[in-house]
Amino acid sequence: MTRNIIIQDDDQIIKECLSGNTELYKNLVDKYQIRIINTCYKYTKNIVDAEDVAQEVFLKAFQNLSSFKFDSKFYSWIYRIAVNTSLNYINSKEKRNEKETISEESCLNIQTISNDNPGEYYQLNELINKIQPLMDKLPDDLSKLIELYEIKDFSYEDISKNLGIPIGTVRSRLHRARNMLISEFKSMKNDE
Amino acid sequence: MMNNNYKIFGLITSLLRNDNPPKISKNFSEDVMTKISSNKISSDTNYNNYLNIAASVFFAVITAYSLISYDRLETNIVSVDLLQDTIDNNNGLIRRVIDDSDCDYDKKNNEENNESCK
Numbered sequence: 001m002t003r004n005i006i007i008q009d010d011d012q013i014i015k016e017c018l019s020g021n022t023e024l025y026k027n028l029v030d031k032y033q034i035r036i037i038n039t040c041y042k043y044t045k046n047i048v049d050a051e052d053v054a055q056e057v058f059l060k061a062f063q064n065l066s067s068f069k070f071d072s073k074f075y076s077w078i079y080r081i082a083v084n085t086s087l088n089y090i091n092s093k094e095k096r097n098e099k100e101t102i103s104e105e106s107c108l109n110i111q112t113i114s115n116d117n118p119g120e121y122y123q124l125n126e127l128i129n130k131i132q133p134l135m136d137k138l139p140d141d142l143s144k145l146i147e148l149y150e151i152k153d154f155s156y157e158d159i160s161k162n163l164g165i166p167i168g169t170v171r172s173r174l175h176r177a178r179n180m181l182i183s184e185f186k187s188m189k190n191d192e
Numbered sequence: 193m194m195n196n197n198y199k200i201f202g203l204i205t206s207l208l209r210n211d212n213p214p215k216i217s218k219n220f221s222e223d224v225m226t227k228i229s230s231n232k233i234s235s236d237t238n239y240n241n242y243l244n245i246a247a248s249v250f251f252a253v254i255t256a257y258s259l260i261s262y263d264r265l266e267t268n269i270v271s272v273d274l275l276q277d278t279i280d281n282n283n284g285l286i287r288r289v290i291d292d293s294d295c296d297y298d299k300k301n302n303e304e305n306n307e308s309c310k
Contacts, residue, residue: 007197026198026224027195027198029221029224029225030196030198030202031199031201032202033224034211034213035209035211038211038212038213047213051216055220055224058224058228059231062228122218123215125214131207150205150208150209151205178201181201185203
């Protein structure tokens with residue numbers, strides 16, 4: 001089952017996007033949407049605005065993909081775009097607020113936003129407690145790799161030096177760890 | 193190739209990092225891709241418009257250049273005619289002067305027979 005799961009490296013996806021296969025950009029959006037929306041949410045304090053800003057962030061990143069330098073991680077690059085776009089959004093909102101006075105109409109708009117359809121959203125807080133057990137099911141060496149690469153943002157080289165294993169092995173073990181996590185998640189959702 | 197694994201893996205890592213908002217809309221990535229493709233279409237349309245304008249300017253320049261060149265050619269033809277007229281007129285004058293001297297003319301050709309040169 002795990003053999004069918006293919007998670008390409010970000011660099012590979014970006015290179016394919018740049019060579020014309022732009023549909024693959026969706027994989028990057030899927031992978032980082034939650035973290036980017038959360039970054040924007042920290043600034044906007046409103047999930048609807050955060051998603052609007054995050055959309056702009058992914059659009060800007062796509063338009064400037066050719067300027068991405070492969071010496072850093074894609075997430076670090078897009079994170080900086082997210083912070084700058086959020087700050088711009090706050091500044092422009094403050095300017096708008098200076099011009100506008102609070103009216104009954106704007107109060108009604110806020111009410112409409114807060115009563116949006118819950119069926120259109122994934123409630124993420126419900127899932128938090130279910131993820132850690134999936135990590136616990138992984139063999140120790142693989143969960144350590146996931147922790148170092150995906151959570152602590154170590155590079156392949158750093159992990160290789162830290163654990164004393166070749167970079168190729170780091171890559172292949174990470175690939176296996178990702179596949180196992182995704183399979184475990186799918187089987188958990190099937191069981192529910 | 194589109195697959196759901198990136199979404200799942202993104203969800204797992206963001207939850208492990210505690211880097212997640214309370215909720216996100218289910219079709220966020222689809223909305224982003226729609227926006228990207230519509231943006232791409234509009235930029236393609238802009239590109240086509242610029243191309244049309246560039247082509248129009250190019251042909252306008254070519255036409256203007258052709259007209260100016262033709263006009264110059266016309267002017268040159270007229271000036272050649274005028275020059276020819278001048279030359280003809282000059283020849284006429286010259287001929288007239290030569291014609292006045294019957295003696296010289298005949299001297300070359302038929303000196304012996306021309307009575308006036310003797």
